Amino acid sequence: MNHKTKASMLLTMLLTLSLLLGACGGNSVNKGGTVSSEPSNKPEGETTSTPGTPVTLNAFLFNMDKRQALEETFVEFTKQNPDIKVNLLVNDQDYYTVLKTKIASNDMPDIVMGEYGDLLELGEAGHILDLSADAYIANYAEQIREQIREQMKTSNGKIYGIPLDVSGMGIYYNKELFKQAGIEQFPKTQQQMQEAIDKLKEKGITPFSLAVADGWTLAHSLFTTIAGTTDDLKGLAAAVASGVTLQSDRLKEGFKTLDMMYANADPQASTNNYNASLSLLAQGKVAMLQQGYWAYSSITDINPDVQLGFGAIPYSEKEEDAKLGVNVNVSYAITAKSKNQEAAKKLFAWLTTVEGNGIANEKMKQIPAIQGVTISSNSIADDIIAYMNAGKVVPWSQVLMNGSTRVEAETVMQGYYFKKKTQEAVATDIAAAWSKK
Template identity: 75%
Template sequence: MRKQNLLTLTSTLLIGSALVLGGCGNNGGNASSPSVSPASSPAGESASPSASAGGEPVTLTAFLFNMDKRQALEETFKKFTEQNPSITVDLLVNDQDYYTVLKTKIASNDMPDIVMGEYGDLLELGQAGHILDLANDAYIGNYSEQIRSQMTTPDGKIYGIPLDISGMGIYYNKDLFKEAGIEAFPKTQTELREAIDKLKANNITPFGLAVADGWTLAHTLFTTIAGTADDVKALAENAKAGQSIQSDRLKQGFATLDLIYGNADPQASSNNYNASLSLLAQGKVAMLQQGYWAYSSIIDINKDAKLGFGAIPYSDNADDAKLGVNVNVSYAITTKSAHQEAAKKLFEWLTTKEGNGIANENMKQIPAIEGVTVSSNPIADDILSYVNAQKVVPWSQVLMNGSTRVEAEAIMQGYFFKKKTAEDVMTEIAASWAKK
């Protein structure tokens, strides 16, 4: 398989756009973040670090929500254990109500050694004293200055380490596009409408959709907000201050949502995430809005699927079509861990070129560490093309509180079933975003 150095991707991505630390696993990190209570003792003082890799055997417990990456992470951690025989890592995975369970673990003083989350969620956990500040750990220097700036809180703390960078856009089946006579992925709403008409004329279902998993619909809103904003970070700050998020561009963006929702497969209302991936992989739908994290699962279903990845068009100006690209979820060490030294040994390895390369090769993701070389694939190449052209925007959802991400699920399900208007959606999301 052809190898490609993704250093250019990381550097250009962070220089060319104001990205925000955060991201998603296969549930998008949309489970409600906990309203956490302060830890009983200051960060780093609640537990004594364990013996190092050369000491007594240690088993780290990692509580994660990315079920679709479980096998890849298990294989990665086995490689770490081969080099550090006294440290093993056990995974606990919950991709349905992750933050609710984590909140229960906090309340019952039953914290794992390692947790994961969005930037905002880890910030809340860190400020409450539940996870360690890693800012002074030497391995943080393995990240580029641009990446570190996205990991750092306003008061100089770093609560987690990201392994990869991801993108959000539309997967499309190249064979079905060719069959319908579509020569290139649409860059405008008019071109998207024309492509849909050509697909339907050839009895090809244009879009897959997973309405039963509300987080997938929430993501269609998040990309619409980001893809129509002049400045996503400024919009987020204004929303938190109670200002309206409505704009002519955002209103026009809902026309794209209508094209996706109105041309989805007949079983869309009952499909879940996995079903939607199967439809795309098996060539039963031509397009699916999803994140890069889904690629490995799609290829597992059909390794011969010929796919491309494009930016979602929200207007009739081709220059407006930009791909959502962001640093992905981060991993953190809890202050209650009795094995902090061993956990930091793992984090140190994951941020080396070797460890980060193994992790991203297994997960089929884009490395967050500069200079790491992993196997290329068509979707990563497409993301790279947008990044190098500086046609990317940051994700909006990582700038929201956890409750807003959850509320967006029901709001967008209401929009799909025509129980809410675009005006309702914009008003309700803005109100939720403004909650303290």
């Protein structure tokens, strides 16, 4: 999830989210390199490319962090399929606003991306294809990865997009700075977190980096707090969507962790953007940063030698409550009016093979969604997989929200950071947005 999702859509949905079990790798999968002979679900009158005709697929994405990796991946695909090229267009600032403009002007690209809820809205509005009948969907094997397909499916069994990877959200920490401060392990409780903060400050080390100027980063801190302070996220989503309050004693307690992060951030936090926050961590100027796994490659691009770990955010005084947020990452979809649907499906079929998914995730430094893929390891992926193996994970709350709620969370949490909103006001505002139809 680059998970800098800037959605502005208006649909709330429920998705059965189960904990992901097991590590990446395992038994081999059906490589399914051909597309299904089932109907393509394209609107009446639409055409697709003729086999052998040179095709350029336009892919409109918001994953700026992975732009180079995806471009390199698509080049590898074109080497095997010389009649198909992929033109990558990226906008990570106003993606959904631009996408809605493209829809309104009948200028849709061939491929788009989005969170589950965004693709659900696009699919139900007829803008993207249902891929559930395509043969390559079988490449999301059952067994170890069986819950991935459940995270892709709508309540009526449709699949509007394919993910390439799974991802985690937690706290990056600089192992060398922790060692300097005498911190032996990542905190599992709020008290342990406060003790770690105190030790870091005693050594003149700034505990946290923040990117307040990019409101989506603060919104993610809210989303992880919501997910980390409930035992039944699906039930909570259903309740809030129907008008029940979001407020709870556990949520109120969880906000104490946010207060610790916000109160112990670097002095430029209020003006820092996302890239600045990554640089501070990479350069060893701060000890911790809450972010998703998608940021890892950008951090190591800045400093390949930085020694990092990844830990679950503690939201209580119970060590067993410290669970890492893990979920299917953003998905890729084929637009209904694309004249190159068959070429796009050929790309999707390749991206969901062990070979194609392996190439993509090796370049993106992500955790593969396809079972049997082996890629180079790194410390952050290892930490995420360890949490998965231990069953110490929770799903992401934002994938159960409508797009407008996710956007509103940015402004709401900036208001909380600048002490213009209370915790109670945040809960009220988000619940109200979440319940809108």
